[in-house]
Amino acid sequence: MNLGRPNSNDALQTKNRSRNVAPQSGICSRCIDGCKGNCDLFTATFRGRELLYPSPFGEITAGADKDYPVDYSHLNIMGYAMGAEGIEADPDHATFPKVNTETWYGATEKVKMKIPMFTGALGSTDIARKNWEHFAVGAAITGISLVCGENVCGIDPQLKVDKNGKVKDSPELKNRVAQYRRYHEGYGDILVQMNVEDTRLGVAEYALGSLGVETIELKWGQGAKCIGGEIKVNSLDRALELKKRGYIVTPDPEN
Ligand code: SF4
Structure with missing residues (x-):
């Protein structure tokens, strides 16, 4: 299972032509002669090292979109409503904006x-x-x-x-x-x-x-x-x- 999506990424403004891709390389399952692009592989053949940079360069920030099998969304913080610390244990006083x-x-x-x-x-x-x-x-x-x-x-x-x-x-x-x-x-x-x-x-x-x-x-x-x-x-x-x-x-x- 590949947790990333090689060969196409919005940060590089690249994408696959085909609906299905080989998971390890990201190459379209039907990589076709005469394709007009626009995957990483295709673009790199004539734009070379420009593919190192998220684009448009200097205009955007880019974040990794690797889909890890476990992330913070899998955790729940189960709070409890009993007592209070640093403030009176009273629903009129122990309120959300007063959290330190x-x-x-x-x-x-x-x-x-x-x-x-x-x-x-x-x-x-x-x-x-x-x-x-x-x-x-x-x-x-x-x-x-x-x-x-x-x-x-x-x-x-x-x-x-x-x-x-x-x-x-x-x-x-x-x-x-x-x-x-x-x-x-x-x-x-x-x-x-x-x-x-x-x-x-x-x-x-x-x-x-x-x-x-x-x-x-x-x-x-x-x-x-x-x-x-x-x-x-x-x-x-x-x-x-x-x-x-x-x-x-x-x-x-x-x-
Ligand atoms: S060159 Fe075209 S067909 Fe081949 S992998 Fe890239 S987008 Fe797909």
Whole structure:
């Protein structure tokens, strides 16, 4: 039983022509000569590595749709209505809006949160940049912790570096931190995540020293993606600029 659906996915805007597909490969049971597509296999033959990216790139978020045999929907939380803690055991007082969901984390430096929630890490991708303001403001007023993903400084077109190649000014990261802090009410924190390139670029020193960020997360590799993070850029100039900053840039033979 294949829990995923190989060879066609809405995130890539691909689909099978045939109603029936071989479960392991996702190829149509009648893969026909002259097919006009539009499965992964078909599209990859002429769009190549573009199939690595959910599309339209920079406009969407994409979630995995693997259908696990067990998920949270199979669990029921059976509450009980007997007694109350932290409030009078009285139906007029022990009401739903009075439930306390506050929590904290941190061994020595405690960070309070209104509800136990962290955001996913949104980093250098266009979708994160374009939607940062409402995302950050939402997290701040909700009282949860916001994770700023990696490469934000490295990809920043306005980045200024000092003579040692370390970050001197990154308006993009500065802005992201400021937007979270604008409505911050003492609950939650902004965490800045950094990968190997960020560390080399001195993002930790900049975030902690110049922006007053208090929490950073150092990464040694890509846990989620296996192959390492990749983004698309829209011009050769941008690619060359990033190459100068130490990023691995692979030319696309299609463009
Ligand atoms: S090429 Fe066409 S027929 Fe073959 S698997 Fe893809 S969609 Fe199906």
